[in-house]
Amino acid sequence: ILVRRERKSAPKHPGPRGLPFIGNALQLPKSKGWLTFTKWTKIYNSPVIYANALGQELLIVNSRKDAEELLDNRAPISSDRPAVPLVQMIGWDNQTPIMHYGNLWRRHRKMLHQSLRKSAIEDYESLFAEKSVQFMHNLAQNPAEFMRHCKVYGVSIILDLVYGYDVGPNGNEFFSTSEEVFDRTNRALLPGRFAVNSFPVLQYLPRWFPGAGFHDFATEVREEANEMRGMPFNFAKKNWVNGVGKPSLVGTWLKDGEGGEEEDTIVGDMAVGIFGAGFETTATALMSLFLALTLYPEVQRKAQQEIVKVMGEHRLPSLKDRPHLPYLEAIYREILRWRPPLPLDLPHKMNEPDTYEGYFIPSGTLILANIWAMTRDESVYPEPEEFRPERFLNPDGTLNDSDDRVLAYGFGRRVCPGKYLASASVWLASTRIISFFDISKAKDAMGNEIEVTGEHTDDLISRPVDFQCSINLRRDLEDLNE
Numbered sequence: 001i002l003v004r005r006e007r008k009s010a011p012k013h014p015g016p017r018g019l020p021f022i023g024n025a026l027q028l029p030k031s032k033g034w035l036t037f038t039k040w041t042k043i044y045n046s047p048v049i050y051a052n053a054l055g056q057e058l059l060i061v062n063s064r065k066d067a068e069e070l071l072d073n074r075a076p077i078s079s080d081r082p083a084v085p086l087v088q089m090i091g092w093d094n095q096t097p098i099m100h101y102g103n104l105w106r107r108h109r110k111m112l113h114q115s116l117r118k119s120a121i122e123d124y125e126s127l128f129a130e131k132s133v134q135f136m137h138n139l140a141q142n143p144a145e146f147m148r149h150c151k152v153y154g155v156s157i158i159l160d161l162v163y164g165y166d167v168g169p170n171g172n173e174f175f176s177t178s179e180e181v182f183d184r185t186n187r188a189l190l191p192g193r194f195a196v197n198s199f200p201v202l203q204y205l206p207r208w209f210p211g212a213g214f215h216d217f218a219t220e221v222r223e224e225a226n227e228m229r230g231m232p233f234n235f236a237k238k239n240w241v242n243g244v245g246k247p248s249l250v251g252t253w254l255k256d257g258e259g260g261e262e263e264d265t266i267v268g269d270m271a272v273g274i275f276g277a278g279f280e281t282t283a284t285a286l287m288s289l290f291l292a293l294t295l296y297p298e299v300q301r302k303a304q305q306e307i308v309k310v311m312g313e314h315r316l317p318s319l320k321d322r323p324h325l326p327y328l329e330a331i332y333r334e335i336l337r338w339r340p341p342l343p344l345d346l347p348h349k350m351n352e353p354d355t356y357e358g359y360f361i362p363s364g365t366l367i368l369a370n371i372w373a374m375t376r377d378e379s380v381y382p383e384p385e386e387f388r389p390e391r392f393l394n395p396d397g398t399l400n401d402s403d404d405r406v407l408a409y410g411f412g413r414r415v416c417p418g419k420y421l422a423s424a425s426v427w428l429a430s431t432r433i434i435s436f437f438d439i440s441k442a443k444d445a446m447g448n449e450i451e452v453t454g455e456h457t458d459d460l461i462s463r464p465v466d467f468q469c470s471i472n473l474r475r476d477l478e479d480l481n482e
């Protein structure tokens with residue numbers, strides 16, 4: 001009782017006043033939390049906000065400085081993840097992005113680091129090149145489906161790399177099933193969508209009990225998820241055992257391990273974890289590029305001029321050209337600043353109590369880094385809603401390397417391990433899209449431009465709401481055969 005009393009009376013960061021028992025449960029936003037949390041900084045005059053929902057303590061962090069202090073510098077105590085009952089019921093709680101901090105997680109990260117560290121990315125260059133050429137052909141053949149082509153590009157890179165599996169030029173049935181499964185698991189992760197995540201005790205309600213529909217949801221998704229996890233893993237393992245097919249990360253990880261069922265489970269979990277974490281984020285960044293090019297034609301013109309100036313009219317841009325194309329690099333950084341695919345970082349959980357700026361942070365507190373608010377900090381990014389790559393450039397057109405941390409990849413020990421892979425694949429596709437196509441607002445039957453709202457969806461990975469744009473080839477596709 002004394003510990004509880006002390007904990008209750010210890011000073012906490014400013015935040016909305018809560019009600020007895022339920023705390024701030026009714027004030028927490030039901031949709032696009034990142035927008036409300038950004039406003040709270042002004043309302044409560046603090047970049048760090050304390051809230052409490054039904055006993056779960058939350059620290060919303062709206063500034064980069066505080067996120068770096070709490071999540072980078074105090075990583076040993078702020079790197080856990082919360083348990084999400086519905087995800088446990090689906091059986092996906094041992095995937096890298098979701099799993100608890102500890103020895104198993106360390107094993108995952110060690111293997112991921114070996115395969116995805118900066119110097120390993122060169123090995124995958126031919127894979128990015130092949131898939132981006134396919135992407136350009138898809139765009140030329142069927143421009144109206146550009147959002148789908150972004151997804152196919154993201155998924156085809158990950159599946160080829162992780163499982164040595166080729167989804168073919170337009171994706172296949174497996175791609176549709178996985179899209180559906182990830183969509184549903186992302187929903188299961190969103191706070192507030194399912195009561196069982198807030199009240200874990202509900203998971204013991206019998207299936208027939210009113211309101212226990214989450215059991216059916218979990219069973220249904222679990223079956224699909226198992227199939228989706230098993231099929232490509234078995235494919236990759238069989239190829240590795242028989243020494244046939246393409247190389248894959250699954251094969252590398254199995255080779256490095258000691259074998260056995262436990263190894264299979266770990267490798268299978270890691271593989272599906274990076275599949276889920278990698279394909280939609282990459283696709284979303286590219287969808288945001290289409291949005292930016294539609295809304296900011298002058299950015300596209302400048303980028304095309306840079307490509308022609310540095311590489312001439314006919315050369316195909318490759319990753320080797322990246323250091324010589326600073327404006328294209330600035331576009332890549334600006335896409336992830338302007339529309340971070342995860343506007344609200346995945347929650348980090350404190351596994352020890354701490355104090356910060358004289359305020360008490362109890363063990364178990366969830367830290368929600370609001371990447372959206374950080375990328376809208378007007379003292380660093382004036383007029384933050386404008387898409388302006390120049391903010392990453394010096395007046396002489398070189399990159400201002402003082403700002404080279406891409407906040408969209410998160411913080412601390414849980415920082416995205418796929419960031420180098422994502423950076424290379426997004427940069428290459430963006431540069432080739434800009435080089436081969438002119439993108440502008442679509443026109444209706446009367447010849448009037450169709451307005452684009454620039455809205456994003458209310459999801460964990462928030463992509464542009466479906467929109468139309470006009471995509472016209474400006475170079476000979478033969479140049480792709482270089």
Ligand code: HEM
Binds near residue numbers: 275279
């Ligand atoms: C533009 C693309 C991407 C963005 C914006 C992005 C962003 C993020 C963010 C914000 C996190 C959470 C970090 C934190 O907790 O602080 C994360 C985690 C993760 N990402 Fe990415 N990601 C991208 C692409 C990828 C790719 C391509 C892969 C794999 C090849 C990947 C694999 C992972 C994994 C495994 C985690 C979980 C790390 C952990 O919890 O230890 N991501 N990513």
